Amino acid sequence: MLLASTLATTVLAIGRPAPSSAAQTLGPVTDEIGVIRIPKNAPIQIGGMWVLSGPDTALGLDEKRGVELAFKTVGGKLLGHPLKLNAEDDQCNAEGGQTAATKLAANPQTVIVLGPACSSVATPAAPILWQAGIVDIGTACTAPALTAPNRGPQYAGFVRTVFSDSEQGKADATYAREGLKAATVVTVHDGSPYAQQLQQVMADNFTRLGGKVLSQEAVSPNDVDMHPLLTKIASEKPDLIYFPLFTAAAAQVLRQAKETPGLEKTVLLGGGSLASAAFIEAAGPSVVGFRIGYPDVSADAMGKDYPKFVAEYKKAYNEGPISGYHANAYDGAILAMKAIEKVAKTDSAGNLYVGRKALRDAVFEITFDGISGPIACDANGQCAQFKPSVLEFTSADPKTYDLGKNPKKIWPK
Structure with a gap:
């Protein structure tokens, strides 16, 4: 965990967004890379980008649902403002990622972005967002380069609540x-x-x-x-x-x-x-x-509140989780909300202000016990731990899909 002073040095020395994000004072907040003003009663807009079409839809939709359930835990409101999720379909490819990130970055009210599921998206998308001073919390993109010690300054605004490959x-x-x-x-x-x-x-x-x-x-x-x-x-x-x-x-x-x-x-x-x-x-x-390498999602490996989350998921969507990274997305949303709560300030008229650099620092500083396990970001944005397993499919009937049963854990014993 980095100290705030070290983080500030990191942002300025290797992670400062492009000149499009400049020092700014709005209301009670001064920030080195910009301030978002959210009028009284206006929504806090949080971007999302996941694969929401094609053969890998379940991967992204499952994560989107995890975020929606995280919002539900706070009644859909934060600091007196409704939460609004602006979700884009990134199609799990570089072109879709560029399009989704460009659209989210073009909205001056985008406070933070959650996702993507795919590293093919995160690789081009995270730099686009950080150029606009927007932090991106990846929810299932696991490519090692994204949080490697030698990642470039264009990734200084990227963290992830999922393990590294x-x-x-x-x-x-x-x-x-x-x-x-x-x-x-x-x-x-x-x-x-x-x-x-x-x-x-x-x-x-x-x-x-x-x-x-x-x-x-x-x-x-x-x-x-x-x-x-x-x-x-x-x-x-x-x-x-x-x-x-x-x-x-x-x-x-x-x-x-x-x-x-x-x-x-x-x-x-x-x-x-x-x-x-x-x-x-x-x-x-x-x-x-058939077997797949996978993080351990058995009850003993997950956070203590995971069973409660699964019950809420089934209640909300009339089915169990449809893929495996819903918990990581839920924790990503919780991290985003905790960071916003930590740095946002309200003026006498009820307008909310969020400093972009302050928000980035807060994301790196906050720690908590998530439903996927402990969340604590290191200097390179790696916020989640990994416990290994191998899963084996037991039935060819799609209706029997149930993570932990079909496929079931076979290793380690």
């Missing part, structure tokens, strides 16, 4: 070597920051643990025919294929691997973006027995 990749390699006793692996990525960085971390750790990486392959997120790739991989005779892809491509790999000669005994391991009923439907019968 520097930990997930290490855990997946450990499971491969110790749990599966795999000696060889082929990895497959789709060029996205999430998949490319995660498979590289896994490959590096797999090698350190004494395993051999036979090859590192790539596909397009929209590829349909995986047979040529899988035939090539089969010729290498790996013990394990590791493919942390998104729903559409992962389902194609899984289905077609089952019918590729030479892969009958090869274990298949995917990533955390696949925990959804949509993936079960896309993969069909091939999903039974």
